[in-house]
Amino acid sequence: MTETVIRTDDGTFAMINVFEVEPDKQKELAEVMREGADRFIRHRPGCLSVNILTSLDGKRLVYYAQWRSKADIKATMADPDVQHYRDKAAELAKPDPHAYTVYSIHHPED
Template sequence: MTETIIRTDDGTFAMINVFEVEPEKQRELAEVLSEGAEKFIRHRPGCISVNIMTSRDGKRLVYFAQWRSKADIKATMGDPDVQVYRDRAAALGTPDPHTYTVFAVHHPES
């Protein structure tokens, strides 16, 4: 899979981290997370995709990563290179990470 696709019952896991951030630090936080994703996360076993979304008011950032397994997430979070970016991000905003599975997906009729 080379793009983010959200489906129910596909066995994947989403790691969603919602950061509270000062508006003047949002862009820097996004750049730090994007750099870490580009250099390390996307190359890790089990990584499907990483998406970074910024709120229009500048106060929040959502980091949405899809993984093949919870074990892949855990192994990645234990990587010292990844921990450097995690710590840099935590210095810029307040993280609130959790792991999710997709319960339902709804689309408009075509």
């Protein structure tokens, strides 16, 4: 997949981690997360996409990754290379990770 697609009932899972970060550390955190995603996460079995969003006020970073299964998420989180980046990120900010499924989607009328 070359783009992030959000659908209901497609069987995928999202791992969303919202970090609370000091504004002067947001860019460093974003780079840590980008490097980990580029070097390891996107190559893991079951990874569909990784998206890193930074808040305009500099106080948050949202890490949104889509996966084929909960087992793929669990296996990835057990990888020592991934744990290294998780630990580096936790030194810079307070993480709050959770797995999600898409409940509903709403678009403006065409």
